[in-house]
Amino acid sequence: xxxxxxxxxxxxxxxxxxxxxxxxGLVQMQSAPVPVEQGVELLHQGENGQIAYVLQxxxxxxxxxxxxxxxxxxxxxIPGDLIGLRGVLLKTSDHAFSVITDAQVCRISVAxxxxxxxxxxxxxxxxxxxxxxxxxxxxxxxxxxxxxxxLERTAHFFLELRDRLQLVGLATDTEYDCPLSQYVIADxxxxxAIHVNRVLRQLRELELLTFQDHTxxxxxxxxxxxxxxxxxxxxx
Amino acid sequence: xxxxxxxxxxxxxxxxxxxxxxxxGLVQMQSAPVPVEQGVELLHQGENGQIAYVLQxxxxxxxxxxxxxxxxxxxxxIPGDLIGLRGVLLKTSDHAFSVITDAQVCRISVAxxxxxxxxxxxxxxxxxxxxxxxxxxxxxxxxxxxxxxxLERTAHFFLELRDRLQLVGLATDTEYDCPLSQYVIADxxxxxAIHVNRVLRQLRELELLTFQDHTxxxxxxxxxxxxxxxxxxxxx
DNA sequence: CGACGCTTTGACACAACTCAACAACCGTGG
DNA sequence: CCACGGTTGTTGAGTTGTGTCAAAGCGTCG
Numbered sequence: 128x129x130x131x132x133x134x135x136x137x138x139x140x141x142x143x144x145x146x147x148x149x150x151x152g153l154v155q156m157q158s159a160p161v162p163v164e165q166g167v168e169l170l171h172q173g174e175n176g177q178i179a180y181v182l183q184x185x186x187x188x189x190x191x192x193x194x195x196x197x198x199x200x201x202x203x204x205i206p207g208d209l210i211g212l213r214g215v216l217l218k219t220s221d222h223a224f225s226v227i228t229d230a231q232v233c234r235i236s237v238a239x240x241x242x243x244x245x246x247x248x249x250x251x252x253x254x255x256x257x258x259x260x261x262x263x264x265x266x267x268x269x270x271x272x273x274x275x276x277x278l279e280r281t282a283h284f285f286l287e288l289r290d291r292l293q294l295v296g297l298a299t300d301t302e303y304d305c306p307l308s309q310y311v312i313a314d315x316x317x318x319x320a321i322h323v324n325r326v327l328r329q330l331r332e333l334e335l336l337t338f339q340d341h342t343x344x345x346x347x348x349x350x351x352x353x354x355x356x357x358x359x360x361x362x363x
Numbered sequence: 364x365x366x367x368x369x370x371x372x373x374x375x376x377x378x379x380x381x382x383x384x385x386x387x388g389l390v391q392m393q394s395a396p397v398p399v400e401q402g403v404e405l406l407h408q409g410e411n412g413q414i415a416y417v418l419q420x421x422x423x424x425x426x427x428x429x430x431x432x433x434x435x436x437x438x439x440x441i442p443g444d445l446i447g448l449r450g451v452l453l454k455t456s457d458h459a460f461s462v463i464t465d466a467q468v469c470r471i472s473v474a475x476x477x478x479x480x481x482x483x484x485x486x487x488x489x490x491x492x493x494x495x496x497x498x499x500x501x502x503x504x505x506x507x508x509x510x511x512x513x514l515e516r517t518a519h520f521f522l523e524l525r526d527r528l529q530l531v532g533l534a535t536d537t538e539y540d541c542p543l544s545q546y547v548i549a550d551x552x553x554x555x556a557i558h559v560n561r562v563l564r565q566l567r568e569l570e571l572l573t574f575q576d577h578t579x580x581x582x583x584x585x586x587x588x589x590x591x592x593x594x595x596x597x598x599x
Numbered sequence: 600c601g602a603c604g605c606t607t608t609g610a611c612a613c614a615a616c617t618c619a620a621c622a623a624c625c626g627t628g629g
Numbered sequence: 630c631c632a633c634g635g636t637t638g639t640t641g642a643g644t645t646g647t648g649t650c651a652a653a654g655c656g657t658c659g
Contacts, residue, residue, distance in 0.1 A: 191502065191503070191506045193506060193510055193511065193592055194592035195592070197510040198510070199505060199506035199509040199510045201502055201505060201506075212495075213495045213498060213499060216488075216491055216492055216495040217492070217495050217496065217499060221499045221502060221503070222502060241488075244484055244487060244488070245484040248480050248481045248484055248487065251480060251484065251487040251491075252452075252477075252480075255452055255487075255491065255494075256452050256453070258491075258494070258498075259448075259449045259452040259453050260453065262449060262494075262498055262501070263449060263453060263457045265498070265501055265502065265505065266427065266437055266457060266458060266501065267427070267457070268505060269435065269437060269501065269504060269505045269508065270427045270429060270435035270437075272505065272508045272509045272553065273435040273508045273552075273553030274429055274433040274434070274435045274553060275429065276614080277614080277615070308636085308637060308638090309637075309638065310636095310637080316509075317508065317509030317510060318615075318616090319615070319616055319617080320637090320638090321615090321616075321617080321618095321638095321639085321640090322614090322615055322616070324638065324639060324640085325615090325639090325640090327638095328639085328640095356429055356430035356431070512646085513646080513647075544604085544605060544606090545605075545606070546604095546605080554647075554648090555647070555648055555649080556605090556606090557606095557607085557608090557647090557648075557649080557650095558646090558647055558648070560606065560607060560608085561607090561608090561647090564607085564608095
C-alpha cells in the first residue's frame with residue numbers, strides 16, 4: 128500500500144512527527160485493505176484472541192450489549208481509527224464492533240506491532256496519543272449522556288462527528304454524509320428511536336440542523352454549538 | 364520509597380511480569396508521596412502544562428464541568444491508579460481532578476517516564492494495559508448511564524467499586540469504606556442527589572445493600588449482581 | 600449556641616419512554 | 630408490472646421515571 132493512502136500513518140504523523148522508517152513500519156504492520164460487508168460483526172463482545180484493525184473506509188460502530196439486550200454504542204470509528212486495540216491488550220474484548228455500510232479494514236499484525244514498538248518507542252507515544260484522543264471523546268460522550276438534555280446531546284453529537292470527519296476530508300463546514308438510521312443514533316445517545324425522531328424534528332424546526340436522506344446539513348452551526356455547549360476538538 | 368509499598372509498580376507487575384530494573388525505574392520516576400488536603404483541585408480542566416500523578420492513598424474524583432455548571436464525574440481513582448496521564452499526552456487536560464479526602468499522591472516526572480519507555484519498551488505495554496483497563500471501566504460506565512435504570516446503575520456502581528478496591532486490599536467481599544456524599548454519587552451516576560437518596564432507600568429495603576456512615580455493606584451480593592447485570596472485572 | 604453540610608421526605612412538574620398506528624421507501628419475487 | 634414484506638420514519642396518547650422545589654431532621658464543628 129502506498130504510504131500516502133494510509134490513514135493511520137497520516138493521522139499519527141500529524142500528532143508526532145515521524146521518520147520515514149517509522150511511517151513505513153506502520154504501513155507494513157497493516158494488511159492490504161479487506162472488504163467487509165454491511166452488517167458483519169468483526170469483533171465480538173467477551174471473546175478472546177482478538178484482532179485489531181484500522182478502518183480504511185465505510186461506517187461501523189463499537190458497542191456493548193447489556194444483559195437485557197439493550198445496546199449502547201460507544202463510538203462510530205471513522206477512517207484511520209484503530210479498532211479493537213483494547214481487546215488485544217486486555218486479551219478479551221469488552222465490546223463488539225459491527226460494520227454498518229460496506230467497508231474496508233486493514234488487519235493489524237500484533238506481533239509486528241509489538242516488535243515495531245520495541246524498535247521505535249516514539250511510535251508507542253504516537254499510538255498513545257491516538258488512544259488518548261479517542262478516550263477524551265468517550266469521556267465527553269459520557270458527560271453528554273450523564274448531564275446534557277436530549278436536545279443538547281443530539282446537537283453535540285452531530286457537531287463532534289462533523290469535526291472528526293473533517294479531519295479526514297469527509298465533511299465540509301455545513302454538510303456530511305451520514306448513513307445512520309434513527310435507531311442507531313438512539314443507541315449512541317442513550318435515547319429511544321422515537322424520541323430521537325422528535326428531537327431531530329425540533330432541531331429542524333429551530334432551523335439549526337437537518338438530518339434527512341442520510342445527509343446532515345447545518346443551517347446554523349454557531350447556534351447549534353451554543354445550544355450544545357460545544358467546544359471544538361483539540362487539534363494535534 | 365521501598366518497592367513493596369509502591370502501588371503502581373505492584374499493579375503493573377501483575378499485568379506484565381517486570382524485571383527488577385523495570386520495577387526500580389517505575390519507582391524512580393515517582394516523587395515521594397506528597398500530602399494533598401481535602402478539596403484541593405490538583406488538575407484543572409482546559410489547562411495546559413499538565414502533570415501526571417499516581418494516587419497513593421485517599422479518595423478523589425476525575426470530572427468534567429459542563430457549560431451550565433453541571434458536573435459529571437468520570438471515575439474515582441483508587442490507590443495505584445494513574446491520574447492526568449491523558450492530559451499530559453494531549454497537552455491540555457479535558458477534565459479536572461479533585462481530592463475528596465486528605466490524600467497522598469506521587470508526582471510523575473514525564474521526562475523520566477519518556478526515557479524509561481525508550482529503555483524498557485515493555486513498560487509501555489504495561490502502562491497501555493493499565494490505561495486500557497481504565498478505559499474499559501469508562502466504557503462500562505458509559506453503557507450504564509446510557510442504558511441501565513437508576514437502580515441497576517447504582518447497584519452496578521457499588522459492585523464495580525468493591526472489586527476495584529479489593530484488588531488493593533481496601534474492601535472485603537461484603538463491606539468497604541466509602542467517604543462519598545450522595546451529591547457526589549449523583550454526579551457519577553448522572554442522577555440528582557435526591558433521586559440517589561430514593562434509590563439507596565430502595566436498595567436498603569430490598570435488603571441488597573446499605574450505604575450509611577460512609578460505609579457500604581452488601582447484604583446480598585449475588586442478588587445485587589443479578590439486579591445490576593454485573594460481570595466481575597477481568598483480572599490480569 | 601448557631602451555622603453549615605448532608606440526608607430524608609413529600610408534592611408536583613416535566614422529560615423521555617412505551618404502545619399503537621400509519622406512511623414512505625426500499626428490494627424481491629410473482 | 631405490480632404486490633408484498635421488511636425496514637425506517639412519523640405522529641399521537643398515555644404512562645412512568647426522574648428532576649425540581651420546599652421543608653424538616655440530624656450531626657458536626659467552630
